[in-house]
Amino acid sequence: xxxxxxxxxxxxxxxxxxxxxxxxxxxxxxxxxxxxxxxxxxxxxxxxxxxxxxxxxxxxxxxxxxxxxxxxxxxxxxxxxxxxxxxxxxxxxxxxxxxxxxxxxxxxxxxxxxxxxxxxxxxxxxxxxxxxxxxxxxxxxxxxxxxxxxxxxxxxxxxxxxxxxxxxxxxxxxxxxxxxxxxxxxxxxxxxxxxxxxxxxxxxxxxxxxxxxxxxxxxxxxxxxxxxxxxxxxxxxxxxxxxxxxxxxxxxxxxxxxxxxxxxxxxxxxxxxxxxxxxxxxxxxxxxxxxxxxxxxxxxxxxxxxxxxxxxxxxxxxxxxxxxxxxxxxxxxxxxxxxxxxxxx
Ligand code: SF4
Numbered sequence: 001x002x003x004x005x006x007x008x009x010x011x012x013x014x015x016x017x018x019x020x021x022x023x024x025x026x027x028x029x030x031x032x033x034x035x036x037x038x039x040x041x042x043x044x045x046x047x048x049x050x051x052x053x054x055x056x057x058x059x060x061x062x063x064x065x066x067x068x069x070x071x072x073x074x075x076x077x078x079x080x081x082x083x084x085x086x087x088x089x090x091x092x093x094x095x096x097x098x099x100x101x102x103x104x105x106x107x108x109x110x111x112x113x114x115x116x117x118x119x120x121x122x123x124x125x126x127x128x129x130x131x132x133x134x135x136x137x138x139x140x141x142x143x144x145x146x147x148x149x150x151x152x153x154x155x156x157x158x159x160x161x162x163x164x165x166x167x168x169x170x171x172x173x174x175x176x177x178x179x180x181x182x183x184x185x186x187x188x189x190x191x192x193x194x195x196x197x198x199x200x201x202x203x204x205x206x207x208x209x210x211x212x213x214x215x216x217x218x219x220x221x222x223x224x225x226x227x228x229x230x231x232x233x234x235x236x237x238x239x240x241x242x243x244x245x246x247x248x249x250x251x252x253x254x255x256x257x258x259x260x261x262x263x264x265x266x267x268x269x270x271x272x273x274x275x276x277x278x279x280x281x282x283x284x285x286x287x288x289x290x291x292x293x294x295x296x297x298x299x300x301x302x303x304x305x306x307x308x309x310x311x312x313x314x315x316x317x318x319x320x321x322x323x324x325x326x327x328x329x330x331x332x333x334x335x336x337x338x339x340x341x342x343x344x345x
Contacts, residue, residue, distance in 0.1 A: 013111065013114040013115070013118055014118065015083055015115075015118040015119060015121075015122045016047065016048060016083055016115050016118070016119065017082060017083055018048045018080045018081070018082060018083060019045050019046070019047065019048050019080060019081065019083045019086055019119070020045065020046040020047070020048050020071065020078035020079065020080045020081075021043070021044070021045055021046075021078060021079065021080070021081055021086055022040070022044035022045075022046075022073075022076050022077075022078050023076060023077050023078070023079065024036055024038075024039070024040045024044075024076075024311055024312070025040050025042075025043045025044045025045070025099075026079060026081065028040060028043070028089075028093055028098055028099065029043060029086060029089030029090065029092075029093055029099075030089050030092070030093075031081050031085060031086065031089055032079070036311070037311070037312075037317060038309070038311035038312065038325040038326055039098075039311070040099075040309060040310070040311055040325075041098075041099065041100050041101070041307045041308075041309050042099065042100065042101040042102065042103050042132075042305070042307055042308045042309065042310070043089075043090055043093070043099045043101070043102045043103070044076075044078075044103050044105065044310070045086065045102060045103065045104050045105065045119075046073060046078050046104075046105040046106070046107070047104070047105070047106045047107050047109075047112060047115055047116070047119075048080045049107060049109055051109070052064050052066065052070065052107070053107040053108050053109065054107075054108045054109055054110075054177070055108045055136065055170065055176045055177055055178065056170070056174050056175040056176040056240075057159065057169060057170040057174065057176060058168070058169045058170065058174050058239060058240035058241045059159075059169065059204065059207075059233060059234070059235075059236070059239055059240075059241045060073070060236075060239060061073065061236045061238060061239055062107055063176075063239065063240070064175070065175065065240070066238050066239045066240070067238035068236050068237060068238030068239050068242075069238070072236060073105065074231070074234050074236070074313050074314060075234055075236070075312060075313060075314065075315070075316070076312070076313055083119070083122070087122055087123060087126050088126075090102060090123060090126060090127060090129065091126040091127050094127045094129045095127070099129065100129070100130075100306075100307035101129060101130050101131070101132060101305060101306065101307045101308065102123055102129055102130075102131045102132070103131075103132045103133075103134065103305065103308065104116060104119060104120070104131060104132070104133045104134070104135075105133075105134045105135075106133065106134065106135035106136070108135075108136045108177070112135065113135075113137075113142050113145055113146065116133055116135065116146060116149070116151075117145060117146065117149035120133075120146070120149045120150050120151055121149060121150065124150050130152040130153070130306075131150065131151050131152055131153075132151070132152060132153040132154070132155060132200075132305045132308075133146055133151045133153075133154055133155070134154075134155035134156075134157065134200075134202070135154070135155070135156070136156065136157075136178070137154075137156065137186055137190070139186075140186070140189040140190075140193065143186065143189060143190050143193050143194075144193055147193050147194055152198070153194065153198045153199070153200065153305050154190050154194055154198070154199055154200070155199070155200040155201065155202060155229070155304075155305075156183065156186050156187050156190060156199065156200075156201055157201055157202040158180075158183055158187075158201045158202070158203060158217070158221075159202055159203065159204045159207070160203075160204065160207050160209070161203060161207070161209035161213045161214040161217050162209060162213050162217075163180040165207050165208055165209055166178070166180045166183070167179075167180065169207055169241070174240070184224075187199060187201060187221075187224065187226050188224060190226075191224060191225040191226060195225075196225030197225060197227055199225065199226050199227065200226065200227045200228070200229055200304060200305060201221055201226050201227075201228055201229070202228075202229050202231055203217065203218070203221075203228050203229070203230055203231065204231045204232070204233050205230060205231065205232055205233060205247045205251065205252050205255055206232055206233030206244070206245075206246055206247030206251075206252075207233055207241075207244075210274075210277070210278035210279070211251060211254060211255060211258075211274065211278060211279045211280045212274045212278040212279075212280075213278070214255055215255065215258045215259075215262075215269050215272060215280065216269050218255075218258065218259050218262050218263075218269070219262050219268060219269035219270075222262050222263055227263065227303075227304075228259060228263070228303070229302075229303040229304035229308075230252075230255060230256060230259055230303050230323070231313070231314055231322075231323075232246055232247055232252055232314040232315075232322035232323070233246055233247060234246060234313075234314045246314075246320075246322075249320040249322065249339050250339050250340070250341070251279070252322050253299075253300070253336060253339045253340050254279070254280045254340070255280075256299045256300055256303075257280075257283060257290070257293070257294070257299050257340070258272060258280055258283060259299070259303065260293065260298060260299035261283060261284070261285060261293070266285060266289075266293070267283055267284035267285050268284065271284030272284045287342075290342070291342060294333075294336065294337060294340065294342065295333065297324070297327055297328040297332075297333065297336075300321075300323070300324050300328060300336055301323065301324050301325075301326075301327075302323040302324065302325055303323070309325040309326065310323065310325065311325035312325070
């Protein structure tokens, strides 16, 4: 296929010739050979540029002052490929039913919205696969521009659970351009443009928040029509937060349950109880109902857009398995029940 110039709002911009692809997606798309422990059902792509992101999020190897590898995001490496080969791989694997969605992750740089719109257009010339974009709009025009370009869902990351942590990790104290208040305005506008439930946000567990703080934020997001997706903080070499530990699996499991209950309307933050250390002590549902929900395994699966399973994004293959990319095996259920302290129930 010949990559075309696309006219977007009177600017002639080209489809970027190169794009990064997560290593697992690259194998499914036929760009690399290798054996996969868990197969991604979404093709994860990331915008490519020579320099780093203009922002400076403390956990991110793409951050402006990070010394981390430029081909990394979280634990995953993202080699780059010619865009034409990636588009061909997407067309084929969507036709074969192997890929069900494309997720475009974007660094922050001046031409990023035009690049994203061109990529969406080029993908849709090949296949009508739904496309999610995870990016940082500067205003509602950027968001509307993506909706008009054919993006199905948008993710605008909050990452941190409180205003103070947000500022420390990605706001002005971190030398970054983002503000907590503005991020909520953008999320609110995105819900008006894309519709309730078609806007997501990423929340990272383990940046120093209490369980109460993050559960309260999950409820706030859900109430405004934003779907929160959970990530476990992952220290990456060369980033500002490279020495910070990952959260305990017990804390992560409790937050996964609380999120599941909230986004399914089974319980609310207001009906949950917290102990003296602001940890969850009661989920607001009876023990029997809680065990039934735990036994579905659903709270512990990767959260995010439909068909997003993001294998090993936060996890070493040796564990702990914060987000499962597929249904849990019997042995894994026993571990989860143990981690939640429900073994004797
Ligand atoms: S905006 Fe995204 S890519 Fe840029 S530093 Fe922050 S997390 Fe990394």
